[in-house]
Amino acid sequence: MSPQLRPHARHDLTGRPAPARLAYPADDVLVVSGLPGSGKSTLMRRCARARVIDSQHTRARFARALPGVPYALYRPLVRLAHYLRLRAAIRAGGPLVVHDCGTLPWVRRALARTTARQGRRLHLLLLDASPAQAADGQRRRGRRVSRYAFARHRRAAAALRTLVTADGPLPPGVASAVLLPRASAAHLTTIEFTPAPAPAPAPQHPLPAPRTAPAAPVAVPANG
Incomplete structure (x- = not known):
């Protein structure tokens, strides 16, 4: 098992050792997507070391406030509240982990544009179940x-899986995409946001001593 992966570009972890930690640049935004029931909320709750915006949290609050009311009746309110909360979190800055249902690509595109304007980058994590x-x-x-x-x-x-695994550049504003098989997700313990490691200093070599030109011969006048 690899200890850490700092995602850049595409990473298909199918059939590969799963990392224990995913490390993203400080203040960036990670979007976690996958099928309903694949374990997105569980993964974020267990591993994320940053603020999490999960639509399931919003749904749970409405369910407590409206006991016995079918979810279909207040689903639009849940979505509106979730996107308002997400917008406020993006504007506030700082690292962020976002639950994505996957069926609304325009949400990811809007996040990519907004974070790019802020000087941040967007990353994708697809939990493959x-x-x-x-x-x-x-x-x-x-x-x-x-x-x-x-x-x-x-x-x-399926469309998102193709996007993550295909050759070529990622969509504009997306810095990395990781395909994480559900079976490998149990090995992941941490999703963190840290500054990029500083480059190693260049080795210092002592300067060679300056070479001195040989003294020019002194002409001696002839006698007589």
Whole structure:
């Protein structure tokens, strides 16, 4: 198991040793995406060493305030509250970990543009779970997604997986993308934001002693 990975460009960790830590530049923003039930919220809660903006937190607050009301009736309010909270967090600055449902690419594009204007960078982490693994995760947490919604999430996750693994440059404003298999996520212990390590100082070599030119011969006048 690799101790640490500082993501840059693309990293497909399928079939590779999983790192214990993901280290991102200080003040950057990480977007965590994946299928519903893949374990995004659990991963962020367990590993993130920065502020987390998770739509599930907003949904839970509304559920406590509206007991017995079907989620479908107040879903638009949850989304609005989540995006307002996200906007405030982005404006406040500092490192940030953001839950992404994956079905709204315009959210990632807006985040990339906003962070770029702030002099920060956006990073993607795709938690790669199979539909069966995600469905099992939904059963375990007691919140099932409808077949129609899950089909939309599967298409979005497939498109994002292609984006992460394809050759060529990443989308504008995206500094790195990591594909993390769900089975490997258990080995990850920390998602941190730290300053980039300072470059090693160049070795100092003593300057060679200056070479002196040989003295010019002195002409001796002839006698007589």
